[in-house]
Amino acid sequence: MSRARLLEDRPLTELSRDDIVEFSRRRKEPEWVLRRRLEAFEYLRSTPPDPKIDPLIEKVTYKVFIESLENPVLPTEEAIKAAERLGVRPEELEVLASGFSIDVDNVVVKAVLKYLEKKGVIFTSMDEAVKRYPVVKEYAFRGLHPQLNRKTAYHVMLWAGGPFIYVPKGVKIPQPLQGVFIIGREGLGQTEHTLIVLEEGAELHWIEGCTTPIALRYAVHLGGLEAFVKDSAKLYVASINNWLGEVHHMPVKRVVVEGDNAYAELTAIAFYSTTSNTAPRIDLRGRKSRGVIQNIALYRDKQRIHSAPLIRYEAPETSAQILNRTVVKDEAVEEFNGMLYAARGAKGATGFMSCNTLVIGDRAKSITVPAIGTEEKDAELSHEASVGRISYEKLYYLALMGFEEDEATWLIVNGFFEPVINKLPIDVQIEVKKILELALLGH
Amino acid sequence: MVRHRPLTWVCGVKVAVFSPCGEPLLTSVKYFFNKGSKQRLVVRGASKMTFEVQKVKVYTSDGKEVVKGVSLSLVKPGIYTIMGPNGAGKSSLVNAIMGHQSYRLEGRVLLGGEDITKLSTHEKARKGITLAIQMPLEIEGVRVAELLSRIIKRFQGVSKTDEALRIARELLHLVGLSDSIMSRYFMVGMSGGERKRLELARVLAQKPRVALLDEPDSGVDVESMPLVAKAIEKLREDGAIVVLITHQPRLFKHLEPDHVYVMYNGRIVAEGGLDLVQLIEDKGYTWIAHHNGGR
Ligand SMILES: Nc1ncnc2c1ncn2[C@@H]1O[C@H](COP(=O)(O)OP(=O)(O)O)[C@@H](O)[C@H]1O
Numbered sequence: 132m133s134r135a136r137l138l139e140d141r142p143l144t145e146l147s148r149d150d151i152v153e154f155s156r157r158r159k160e161p162e163w164v165l166r167r168r169l170e171a172f173e174y175l176r177s178t179p180p181d182p183k184i185d186p187l188i189e190k191v192t193y194k195v196f197i198e199s200l201e202n203p204v205l206p207t208e209e210a211i212k213a214a215e216r217l218g219v220r221p222e223e224l225e226v227l228a229s230g231f232s233i234d235v236d237n238v239v240v241k242a243v244l245k246y247l248e249k250k251g252v253i254f255t256s257m258d259e260a261v262k263r264y265p266v267v268k269e270y271a272f273r274g275l276h277p278q279l280n281r282k283t284a285y286h287v288m289l290w291a292g293g294p295f296i297y298v299p300k301g302v303k304i305p306q307p308l309q310g311v312f313i314i315g316r317e318g319l320g321q322t323e324h325t326l327i328v329l330e331e332g333a334e335l336h337w338i339e340g341c342t343t344p345i346a347l348r349y350a351v352h353l354g355g356l357e358a359f360v361k362d363s364a365k366l367y368v369a370s371i372n373n374w375l376g377e378v379h380h381m382p383v384k385r386v387v388v389e390g391d392n393a394y395a396e397l398t399a400i401a402f403y404s405t406t407s408n409t410a411p412r413i414d415l416r417g418r419k420s421r422g423v424i425q426n427i428a429l430y431r432d433k434q435r436i437h438s439a440p441l442i443r444y445e446a447p448e449t450s451a452q453i454l455n456r457t458v459v460k461d462e463a464v465e466e467f468n469g470m471l472y473a474a475r476g477a478k479g480a481t482g483f484m485s486c487n488t489l490v491i492g493d494r495a496k497s498i499t500v501p502a503i504g505t506e507e508k509d510a511e512l513s514h515e516a517s518v519g520r521i522s523y524e525k526l527y528y529l530a531l532m533g534f535e536e537d538e539a540t541w542l543i544v545n546g547f548f549e550p551v552i553n554k555l556p557i558d559v560q561i562e563v564k565k566i567l568e569l570a571l572l573g574h
Numbered sequence: 575m576v577r578h579r580p581l582t583w584v585c586g587v588k589v590a591v592f593s594p595c596g597e598p599l600l601t602s603v604k605y606f607f608n609k610g611s612k613q614r615l616v617v618r619g620a621s622k623m624t625f626e627v628q629k630v631k632v633y634t635s636d637g638k639e640v641v642k643g644v645s646l647s648l649v650k651p652g653i654y655t656i657m658g659p660n661g662a663g664k665s666s667l668v669n670a671i672m673g674h675q676s677y678r679l680e681g682r683v684l685l686g687g688e689d690i691t692k693l694s695t696h697e698k699a700r701k702g703i704t705l706a707i708q709m710p711l712e713i714e715g716v717r718v719a720e721l722l723s724r725i726i727k728r729f730q731g732v733s734k735t736d737e738a739l740r741i742a743r744e745l746l747h748l749v750g751l752s753d754s755i756m757s758r759y760f761m762v763g764m765s766g767g768e769r770k771r772l773e774l775a776r777v778l779a780q781k782p783r784v785a786l787l788d789e790p791d792s793g794v795d796v797e798s799m800p801l802v803a804k805a806i807e808k809l810r811e812d813g814a815i816v817v818l819i820t821h822q823p824r825l826f827k828h829l830e831p832d833h834v835y836v837m838y839n840g841r842i843v844a845e846g847g848l849d850l851v852q853l854i855e856d857k858g859y860t861w862i863a864h865h866n867g868g869r
C-alpha cells in the first residue's frame with residue numbers, strides 16, 4: 132500500500148478495506164482494534180446509506196482527515212505568552228500545550244495526576260490505552276458496537292484519540308475531570324472516542340467541552356462516548372457544544388448501567404452547530420439503577436436539529452428521566468423524539484419525560500414527539516410537554532426595569548434554563564452563562 | 575454535587591490546540607467571551623426635576639377612550655396621590671405614559687422639560703422614570719439577587735457585585751423582606767404582600783427621578799402597611815416625584831401626601847390636600863365627581 136494512494140483526496144465514505152488496514156497499521160494498533168474497524172467497514176458496505184448521515188461525512192476527505200490527525204499544530208513560545216496575557220491559568224496552559232503527554236512540569240497538575248494514579252485511576256488517551264491496558268479490550272466498542280447503526284459504524288471505523296478513564300472500586304474522584312475537544316482545522320472530521328469504566332461504588336464527573344476557536348467553513352463532529360457503570364457507581368457527564376461556522380454535530384453516546392443501584396446522568400448543553408443529530412442512549416441493566424438524560428439547548432439561525440434520546444429499561448425497579456429544555460429562535464427547527472422504553476424484565480420501572488420549549492419569534496419551530504414503550508404491564512412511564520413564548524407583558528415589565536428587548540430575552544432564557552443548570556458543576560454553569568451571553572447579546 | 579474547579583485537560587486527537595497561525599485556540603475562545611464590556615448607564619441628575627403630563631388622552635387598542643384629557647404639572651419632589659374608583663383609568667394612564675403597547679397616547683409627557691412621549695419603555699426607564707405595576711409578574715428562574723444587582727449596577731453606577739448585593743439587601747430590609755428572599759426566583763411563589771414590597775424595593779433600586787406607583791398598597795396586610803409607607807417616604811426623601819395611585823385612604827395613616835388628585839371616569843375631577851381624602855371617606859368618589867362637575 133503506497134502512501135501516495137493513501138493520501139489521495141477521496142471522501143471518507145469511499146474508503147477501501149485496505150485503507151482501513153493501512154490506517155490502523157500507521158497507528159500501530161493491536162489486531163483487535165483493527166478487527167473492530169473492519170467489522171464497521173463491513174457493516175457500512177452491507178447497509179444502505181443514511182441520507183441524514185452519509186452526505187455530511189462524504190464532504191470530508193481522507194487526506195484532510197489524516198493530515199489533521201498526524202500533524203497537529205504545535206504552540207509557539209509566543210503563543211503561550213499571548214495565552215498567559217489573556218488570562219489562561221499557567222497550569223491550564225501547560226496541559227494544553229503539552230497535548231496529551233503526561234510529564235507536565237507543573238506542580239498542581241502533577242499533584243492531581245499523582246493523586247489519581249495512587250488511587251489506581253487510569254486517565255490516558257485511548258490511542259495509548261488500547262496498547263497498554265488489557266481492560267480496554269473488555270469494554271471498548273461493546274456499547275458503541277460497529278453494528279449498532281451507520282453513524283456508530285462510521286465512528287468505530289474512523290475513531291482516533293479521546294480519553295480513557297478507568298475508576299477502580301470505591302474511588303470517588305472529588306474534582307470533575309474535564310476534556311476539551313477542539314476542531315481547529317477546516318474540513319476535519321473529528322472522531323475522538325471516550326471510554327469510561329466505573330467499578331463498584333466509583334464516582335466520576337466528566338465534563339467535555341467541544342468547540343472551535345474560529346468559524347469553520349466545514350467540519351463534522353463524529354465523536355463517541357461509551358461508559359460502563361457498575362454496582363452503586365455514579366457517573367455524571369456534561370458535554371458542552373459550541374461550534375462556530377458550518378459544523379455538523381453527530382456524536383454517538385451510550386452508557387450501559389450494568390450495576391445494581393448505579394446511576395448515570397448525561398447532560399448535553401448545545402449552543403451551536405449547523406445541524407445536529409444526536410441520539411444519546413442509556414441502558415439500565417442493574418436492578419434499581421437510574422438514568423437521566425438532559426438536554427439544554429439554544430437553537431438559532433437556520434439550525435436543523437434532530438434529537439432522539441433513548442433510555443432503555445432492562446432490569447426491575449429501574450427509573451429514569453429525560454428532560455429536554457430548549458429555546459428555538461430565528462429560523463431554527465428542532466425535532467425531538469425522545470423515548471423511554473421498558474423492555475421485558477423491567478418490572479416496576481418508573482420514569483418520566485419532560486419537554487419544555489421556549490419559542491422566540493414566528494419562524495422558529497419545535498416539533499416534539501415524545502414516545503413511551505413498554506413490554507411490562509406495571510411500568511409507570513409518563514411524559515409532559517409544553518411550548519411557551521415570551522410574553523409582551525414580561526418584556527414590558529423588564530423594560531420598566533431598564534432592560535431592552537435583547538437583554539430581557541436573555542434574562543428570560545437564562546431563567547428558563549436555570550432550574551436545570553443550577554444542578555451542574557459550577558464551572559459548567561459559568562461557561563453556559565458566558566455562551567448564552569455571547570449568543571443572545573453578542574458579547 | 576462536587577463544586578470544585580475542574581482540572582482542565584486537553585485530550586483527544588493529539589489535539590491541535592493552537593491554530594495554524596500559532597494563535598492559542600482555547601484562549602481565543604476565552605478572549606472572545608470576554609470581549610466587549612457591558613455598557614453601564616448612570617442616571618442621576620441633580621438638576622431640578624419636573625414631570626409634566628400635558629392634555630393626555632389614552633385609547634385602548636379597540637379604540638375606547640379611557641383617559642379623557644389629563645394634565646399634571648409636578649415641579650418639585652413630593653408624593654402626589656391619584657385616587658379614584660376601579661375603572662377610572664388610573665392604570666391606563668400610567669401604563670400609557672410608560673409606553674405599554676396596548677395603549678395609544680395623545681398629548682405630551684415631559685421629564686425635566688424633555689419630551690419623552692415617543693421613547694420606548696426601556697429608554698424612559700433609563701431616563702429615570704419607572705412604574706411599580708399593579709400586579710407584579712413572575713420572572714421564572716431569575717433570582718431576586720441577580721435581578722436587583724443588575725438594576726443597581728446600571729442605575730447606581732456600582733460596578734462591584736458585592737456592593738450591589740449589599741445595597742439590594744438594604745432595600746429589601748427597608749420593605750421588611752429578609753435576606754433569604756435574595757435567593758428566590760423573582761416574585762415566584764410569593765404572597766401578594768411580598769410581591770408589592772419587592773416591587774417597591776425594585777423601584778427604589780432604580781433611584782428613579784419619577785416613580786409611578788400603581789396601588790402599591792393593595793393586597794398588603796395591615797402590619798406591612800407601615801413598611802410600604804416607609805418605602806414611599808424613602809423615594810420622596812431621595813428627591814423623587816412620586817405619583818401614588820391608590821383607591822383606599824388607609825395608607826395615609828402612615829404617610830402624608832403633598833397633594834391629592836381625584837380621578838373619575840378618565841378625568842381629574844378634584845384636587846387638594848389631605849382634607850380631600852377625608853371628603854372621599856365621607857362622601858365617596860361619585861359625590862365628589864358630581865359636585866365638581868367633572869372638570
Ligand atoms: N388593555 C385594555 N383593553 C381594553 N380595555 C381596557 C384596557 N385597559 C383598561 N381598559 C378599560 O379601561 C378602563 C380603565 O381601566 P383601568 O385603567 O385599569 O382603571 P383603574 O386602574 O383606574 O382601575 C376600564 O373600563 C377598563 O376595562
Ligand SMILES: [Mg+2]
Nearest residue numbers: 664665666708
Ligand atoms: Mg388599576
